[in-house]
Amino acid sequence: MPQTDDLSEDRGGPTVEDTVLGDLIGYRLKRAYMQIQPEAQRALAEDDLRVVSFSCLSIITDNAGIVQSELADALQMERSNLVVIIDELEQRGLVTRKKVPTDRRRYALTATLRGRRLRDRAAEKVRTAEDQIIGRLDDKDRAHLMAVLQRLEDNTR
Amino acid sequence: MPQTDDLSEDRGGPTVEDTVLGDLIGYRLKRAYMQIQPEAQRALAEDDLRVVSFSCLSIITDNAGIVQSELADALQMERSNLVVIIDELEQRGLVTRKKVPTDRRRYALTATLRGRRLRDRAAEKVRTAEDQIIGRLDDKDRAHLMAVLQRLEDNTR
DNA sequence: AATAATAGTTATTGACTATAACTATTATCC
DNA sequence: GGATAATAGTTATAGTCAATAACTATTATT
Secondary structure, three states: OOOOOOOHHHHOOOOOOOHHHHHHHHHHHHHHHHHHHEEEEHHOOOOOOOOHHHHHHHHHHHOOOHHHHHHHHHHOHHHHHHHHHHHHHHOOOOOOEEEEEEEEEEEEEEHHHHHOOOOOOHHHHHHHHHHHHHOOOOOHHHHHHHHHHHHHHHOOO | OOOOOOOHHHHOOOOOOOOHHHHHHHHHHHHHHHHHHHHHHHHOOOOOOHHHHHHHHHHHOOOOOOHHHHHHHHHHHHHHHHHHHHHHHOOOOOEEEEEEOOEEEEEEEOOOHHHHHHHHHHHHHHHHHHHHHHHOOOOHHHHHHHHHEEEEEEEEO
């Protein structure tokens, strides 16, 4: 029997009572996210990417020619906050900004070969990092989780 | 057939491609949380509570006599950031700070009757707000979601 | 042609988190 | 038992991030 010497203090605090918070979905979502996020962040930092820049790079890779407003919309962020992120991706040679001839207000964003490769590599690392955490979560539970989260998200739109 | 005039633009953007992001748990968690959080925030604002102060009030209510370090630990936040929050809860007469006789470094936190009542009322509102969003998610899916999220969280400790 | 709206940009603000440094008190160690 | 280390609470501060407003250039509307 794997009985150790440590008492209740061993992991995650001395079992605080909770009759309400833990039954709220928002709370559970936040807690789960707080465990995963730092690992994803660490994985992406190896390639000097933040979560948000990786997200942008990824969507741009999958949608060559997308413009900034559409990207902001897809990632549910303000287009003003996108500017510096695209600036950096562009300066690093990961994406290109090209004026759309038919509408010169817009910039078509396209990932370069380097950008696409970096996206794939970084995605692999994040996936691996997540798998570490998921641990004993089997494929069925994982699939169910993803489906339910997706449904949750869709319900609000 | 509920065919409307609007095209693909109707809800959530014109279906942007995504071969990677949507398969990451961190991304799905964040997106789901981003839908729920504003509603919870709005519900709590009716009682001049923020999510974090509600969380504190709730844990204190369930753990009369808990001290600030333990609370910070339970909510995974910095104890320095807790100070002003407890200050406010105390000033509003929702919790009391009382020196622990056996260890005068510590303050025992206890919710007042008003605090406990507010907690219950606010919790009810958040629950209702969440239920609006959950919508078509049946009890079985909800229970499964909560269990899996809990497991995810525990796996990292 | 005048007016609206849209895309991108810049600057700024407020909220939140993390860190370091400090005081008071208690625990540990020689 | 006294020096030293550790802990609880606090304060101040700095960094991160999201939201807002205002601006220019361009296109759409009437």
